[in-house]
Amino acid sequence: MTANRPQPRPGVLDIAPYIPGKSKAPGAAKVFKLSSNETPLGPSERAVAAYRDVGEHLEDYPDGSATALREAIGEAFGLDPDRIVCGAGSDDLLNLLARAYLKDGDEAIHTTHGFLVYPIATMGTGAKAVAAPETNYTADVDAILKCVTPRTKLVFIANPNNPTGTYIPFDEVKRLHRALPANVLLILDAAYAEYVRRNDYESGIELVATTDNVVMTRTFSKIYGLAALRLGWMYGPAHVVDAVNRIRGPFNVNGPAIAAGIAAIRDTAHVEHAREHNSKWIPWLTEEIGKLGLKVTPSVANFVLIHFRDEKVANAANDFLMKRGLILRQVGAYKLPAALRMSVGTEEANRLVVQGLKDFLGKAA
Numbered sequence: 001m002t003a004n005r006p007q008p009r010p011g012v013l014d015i016a017p018y019i020p021g022k023s024k025a026p027g028a029a030k031v032f033k034l035s036s037n038e039t040p041l042g043p044s045e046r047a048v049a050a051y052r053d054v055g056e057h058l059e060d061y062p063d064g065s066a067t068a069l070r071e072a073i074g075e076a077f078g079l080d081p082d083r084i085v086c087g088a089g090s091d092d093l094l095n096l097l098a099r100a101y102l103k104d105g106d107e108a109i110h111t112t113h114g115f116l117v118y119p120i121a122t123m124g125t126g127a128k129a130v131a132a133p134e135t136n137y138t139a140d141v142d143a144i145l146k147c148v149t150p151r152t153k154l155v156f157i158a159n160p161n162n163p164t165g166t167y168i169p170f171d172e173v174k175r176l177h178r179a180l181p182a183n184v185l186l187i188l189d190a191a192y193a194e195y196v197r198r199n200d201y202e203s204g205i206e207l208v209a210t211t212d213n214v215v216m217t218r219t220f221s222k223i224y225g226l227a228a229l230r231l232g233w234m235y236g237p238a239h240v241v242d243a244v245n246r247i248r249g250p251f252n253v254n255g256p257a258i259a260a261g262i263a264a265i266r267d268t269a270h271v272e273h274a275r276e277h278n279s280k281w282i283p284w285l286t287e288e289i290g291k292l293g294l295k296v297t298p299s300v301a302n303f304v305l306i307h308f309r310d311e312k313v314a315n316a317a318n319d320f321l322m323k324r325g326l327i328l329r330q331v332g333a334y335k336l337p338a339a340l341r342m343s344v345g346t347e348e349a350n351r352l353v354v355q356g357l358k359d360f361l362g363k364a365a
């Protein structure tokens with residue numbers, strides 16, 4: 001009976017569906033959502049005002065090229081707006097890149113604990129997702145290069161990576177790029193670039209500007225606090241921009257998102273405030289959680305990966321915190337079943353998680 005009904009292309013039903021971070025903690029008086037790396041500071045007030053203004057004109061189609069937004073991004077980062085494409089979140093762009101460059105039988109490389117959208121986008125095209133092993137929860141350039149075959153068309157790297165929070169220095173990114181065949185597109189996903197404070201880090205702008213096979217993707221969902229609006233952008237060579245523009249939805253970015261994005265990118269004080277908040281709490285969380293005897297992977301992003309003895313303990317800790325309204329992210333789907341990922345929250349949330357873990361461990365002892 002089922003053989004007679006429409007069938008998805010081979011590979012689609014092999015995809016493990018993406019499971020978003022939880023947002024509800026039943027029974028808890030106050031809930032702190034620390035499961036999706038959102039900013040605890042919310043968006044810029046100016047972005048909210050711009051969003052509301054567009055709300056008065058919902059009958060109008062948006063500008064399908066998001067020209068004013070591309071110009072604002074270009075101005076903020078010193079980039080040619082013609083080399084920018086906006087998307088409904090960077091997810092949209094990652095999927096468009098996969099669709100534009102992959103076909104049945106091709107391969108796309110991601111890393112073992114890399115962002116889950118990469119294998120999903122890859123397999124959705126009928127191509128094979130190849131996982132390159134990491135070293136110390138960090139992308140390993142040599143391991144990636146060992147996975148390259150004549151069928152490789154894309155390499156996805158999140159830098160910094162989610163859910164590990166680790167990064168690879170610019171020299172390593174350049175070494176990877178140099179060793180890749182010229183027909184392989186290197187996608188540098190810099191969703192968390194704004195948070196990084198390392199002299200040896202570069203988000204990808206320089207490589208995109210100087211080569212023909214590198215794309216950088218960025219998002220408004222993290223430091224800009226506009227996750228609900230679904231807004232991201234990519235910067236790429238003109239020929240990649242042209243290919244993506246041919247297949248994207250003609251109005252893939254909505255009007256309120258365009259307006260809010262322009263205001264958000266111009267509110268540099270708000271971004272700086274969010275960066276300062278993160279720079280203060282990342283080391284604090286790493287140290288305080290470490291003092292409890294738990295390993296925390298050193299993070300340059302806005303979240304930490306906390307390691308427990310095994311999967312059972314991680315799940316028990318998750319349940320324990322959840323009862324207190326503290327929602328962390330289980331990362332079994334990222335092949336990290338014994339870990340939990342926690343977004344940096346407000347001071348109150350951060351202190352409550354540390355206290356919660358202390359109580360959990362005391363209770364378990």
Ligand SMILES: Cc1ncc(COP(=O)(O)O)c(C=O)c1O
Binds near residue numbers: 189227231
């Ligand atoms: C590494 C990475 N890339 C991309 C995204 C997707 O962001 P967006 O909301 O722009 O689709 C995320 C979101 O969690 C992420 O962690």
